[in-house]
Amino acid sequence: MEVNALLYQVGACYLSGVRNSREDQPAALVRMVATGQAESRAELARLSGLAASSVSLRVEQLIGAGLFVEEGAGASRGGRRPRRIRLAREAGVFLVADLGAHHARLAAVDLGGALRATADLEFDIAVGPEGTLKAVIDSLRALTGEHGLRDVPIRGLAIGMPGPVDPATGQVVSPSRMPGWNDFPVREFAAELAGIPVLVENDANLMAVGEHRASWPDLDNIMVIKLGSGIGCGVIVDGRLHRGRGAAGDISHVRIRSEATVDCSCGHPDCLEAHASGAALAATLAAQGFTADSPSQIVDLVTDGVPQATAAVRNAGQLIGDVLTALVNFFNPDALVIGGSLSNAEPLVATIRGAIYQRCLPLATRNLEISASRSGRDASILGAGHLLLEQSDEWIDHALTR
Amino acid sequence: MEVNALLYQVGACYLSGVRNSREDQPAALVRMVATGQAESRAELARLSGLAASSVSLRVEQLIGAGLFVEEGAGASRGGRRPRRIRLAREAGVFLVADLGAHHARLAAVDLGGALRATADLEFDIAVGPEGTLKAVIDSLRALTGEHGLRDVPIRGLAIGMPGPVDPATGQVVSPSRMPGWNDFPVREFAAELAGIPVLVENDANLMAVGEHRASWPDLDNIMVIKLGSGIGCGVIVDGRLHRGRGAAGDISHVRIRSEATVDCSCGHPDCLEAHASGAALAATLAAQGFTADSPSQIVDLVTDGVPQATAAVRNAGQLIGDVLTALVNFFNPDALVIGGSLSNAEPLVATIRGAIYQRCLPLATRNLEISASRSGRDASILGAGHLLLEQSDEWIDHALTR
């Protein structure tokens, strides 16, 4: 199982060889069915632009390969009812590990993104990459032993990291508060350990993809802010995740206008993160005699109506909103989604929304949707599933030719 | 010639009908030859991924249609020399009008972007859209009457506007200092007047496309700042122009940190434009007794070593750089290009560069190229040609089936 595992790294073919410009048709059909965009041959034909006869041929192959099943009939659109096509339950699952600083959420999702099994794992990311990844992969293995997943092939593994990830190498780069992880080859190491293709991605980016695909699939450009103990941001441009050189979406080290000066861990004074992150809020509240170790405790204080907490959260919202005005003017998105555990604090979201509407160009806000997360805490898991699905051409082809 | 002109608006098919996902092959080949990416059948085959035999067939058709010509032989790569393929001189030209507040630069470019004729036109954009567009199109007609362009078909017209353009409708929206233009249907009007497909685009966006295609074709993500009497910005994401909802790239109305408060024409205090644009610099210098009506005169003052001018320009550079740090962290581009007439002021570019390197994340700047414009003042013209070429599927298909 470990043989040639290194060859399986997701994306390697894209980087190393000739870019295959023609889209892979069978994989495209699988994606359409998995995401629920199409559930009949006719819909596949309309969506893909292929001839109906070609679609029928392809679907027959995919049924033969065990990826699709035909099940009952769909709703009529005024004529003969379509024969409904679904993903086979045995088509495969993706494994996902969304790592935080002290906690990982593990899951097995099917190709369409539905949760098949979940687990939570406590650890400390500061123990370093080897120990962490071994524990994570062991737990994932245990997960697939249960829940009737024994006979379902595992098609890929995604790991969400709380720090910047270089998309080219699958390494974490210059992470703060993650000793031992800098430049560690996470993708290589995990791929060898697990023996399957591995995708490594920043957690806010996974969340952005999940929010987009699950809640805003028709919008082309959105930005998703993740407010937890840190401040993260993922950007969807033209329907695809924007990575830049791996650092795209960083908003936490923008300089803000403030009276008191606070030095940030990055070495500069008055970064947004030093004033408005969950960690900064916790410190502010601790100085006033409140204990709030985690962002959710801050939300509890706000919900309980503690005035100091509400004031602190409003102040943070104003600072975040001020930074976002520049980015909204520049990027001109269709929606701005606010997620992460702190997003449950109503006054925070309200203040951000107010700051943006007040200061942004009317042209930038006239059709701008500003909303709290709709996909909840599993948005990152969903996003990981979607990214893995989008990189599934290889194994789908392989399943067909076998 | 005016018959059905309205049907010709570029992009109308994209917006109104089914999105044709399959790329148009003959048009793709034309683009590869026009942009110089390929100049033989073999290169076309490699680049397009088509079989060599299919490419040969297509090329034969394109030669038959008068779009390609075969000319001599290319350099050997170790074997038989390729038969070089070029665009025919009679394949067609695009007309471009890059409008400023008081001046328009007009040009005819061939499909590859080479200038075939240019002209300059003085006017006042405040006279309103009808008069301006009539004058522009008349001048362009005159231009094609000369320079041996009588028998070359005109394949499209692009108009660059000094204000935001809604990509869906081809209308200018909420422009400042352009009375009468708001929501005027520029594309419709010009298409009817000229009888050819028309593309309307913001001038900074055209410049960004031109810079990218001409000077940084291998970079996926760049931002181009246009510093003239205003401050504009165009963004290339993943090799394509990012428009957002039409306002993307606005950086001029970001709030800055400053001692003195200046109200901006947008109604908010302390916008970047109110402090650091060419117009703002001119006002500052005028208050000190220097006359600098146009940005180029400011550059002259700086070049002449006038200390007040240099100081003002450095101050503007610092403000612009501060704003750009947030955007560079967020967008994480491969290059930041500074263009526009003010970019000839060395201290301005140097100060911007310094501010960014000082304050941005190392991760964002480690591979960031910060450069003055390489394509000069015709960057917008080039960009317009490229955009028109990218929308040329329809007429290319038509030329083949005729």
Next chain:
DNA sequence: CCAACTTCCTTCGAAATCGAAGTCGAACTG
């Protein structure tokens, strides 16, 4: 209830595309 229409899907000949084999022409090699 039946005729007319819609939509879904398959069948089957036509057309496009591919790709292996072959030809051509130039550079390299000892």
Next chain:
DNA sequence: CAGTTCGACTTCGATTTCGAAGGAAGTTGG
């Protein structure tokens, strides 16, 4: 300089894809 090798291009069956036609299974409306 003659033989070899490489790459460019063409030829020509094999394969894939298309698309018009038709059957199947619905809805709609008098």
